[in-house]
Amino acid sequence: MLIEHNSNRDSWKVDRDMMHLPMHATLPDGRHITIDTITDGQISDMYSLIVAAAVNGHGFGVDEYPTEKDFRKEVDGYPSFVLCGKECGKMIGAFSLIDSKFYRGTENKLVDPIIIVKKSERGKGIGDFIFRQVVLFSKRLGFTGIYTDTFSNNHAMMKIIERCPGFQRVGHFPLGGKMPDGTLVGANLYFKDLRNISEDNTLG
Numbered sequence: 559m560l561i562e563h564n565s566n567r568d569s570w571k572v573d574r575d576m577m578h579l580p581m582h583a584t585l586p587d588g589r590h591i592t593i594d595t596i597t598d599g600q601i602s603d604m605y606s607l608i609v610a611a612a613v614n615g616h617g618f619g620v621d622e623y624p625t626e627k628d629f630r631k632e633v634d635g636y637p638s639f640v641l642c643g644k645e646c647g648k649m650i651g652a653f654s655l656i657d658s659k660f661y662r663g664t665e666n667k668l669v670d671p672i673i674i675v676k677k678s679e680r681g682k683g684i685g686d687f688i689f690r691q692v693v694l695f696s697k698r699l700g701f702t703g704i705y706t707d708t709f710s711n712n713h714a715m716m717k718i719i720e721r722c723p724g725f726q727r728v729g730h731f732p733l734g735g736k737m738p739d740g741t742l743v744g745a746n747l748y749f750k751d752l753r754n755i756s757e758d759n760t761l762g
């Protein structure tokens with residue numbers, strides 16, 4: 559297990575050496591990027607991207623994280639990562655691996671990922687790429703499985719999850735979140751078991 563975890567989430571510490579960070583990778587469009595642990599300043603940038611997505615009805619509820627403090631309360635102490643262009647150093651996307659509330663207990667650690675791609679970078683296969691890193695990092699960090707829920711109007715995210723090997727849809731929440739026009743949207747819940755697969759086989 560590459561993270562230490564006690565009951566206090568602030569004790570989650572990512573071993574950057576064992577996680578091979580910073581990690582260098584190539585996006586589907588051929589651009590070189592680095593993935594690394596997020597900095598404090600980049601958490602603010604991630605929050606800004608999430609707010610912009612929420613006000614456009616993309617992936618997050620308008621009242622999900624009313625302030626940056628609320629968002630920080632959600633992610634602080636959990637492993638969070640950022641993708642940046644290798645040359646420009648600018649953030650392209652980010653993901654946080656927070657504890658899922660759907661597992662009640664301390665023996666197993668189920669992850670609930672938060673994923674965001676910068677608006678100008680969407681539709682280039684980056685969300686798909688990030689989701690695969692989510693699975694890989696979750697396994698590498700010692701999580702038991704992944705619970706991820708996504709709004710039922712988030713067609714890109716549903717496509718990404720449903721074609722990722724090993725995910726099964728396990729439920730639907732009639733009330734998932736609030737859209738900018740005040741309507742409520744449902745959410746679909748998916749699960750992937752990470753217990754009996756090796757890191758090399760996390761993606762089938």
Ligand SMILES: CC(C)(COP(=O)(O)OP(=O)(O)OC[C@H]1O[C@@H](n2cnc3c(N)ncnc32)[C@H](O)[C@@H]1OP(=O)(O)O)[C@@H](O)C(=O)NCCC(=O)NCCS
Pocket residue numbers: 611616617618673674675676679680681682683684685686687707708709712713714715717718
């Ligand atoms: C959801 C999100 C992460 C997807 O990232 P992305 O980089 O745009 O996704 P990809 O380019 O990898 O696209 C994945 C698939 O969805 C499809 N897709 C993209 N946008 C779509 C849309 N609006 N409607 C339907 N399909 C869509 C793509 O065509 C692609 O399928 P393909 O490979 O068969 O062509 C990104 O849109 C985002 O950050 N949204 C706001 C935040 C959010 O929703 N986070 C997830 C919360 S659960």
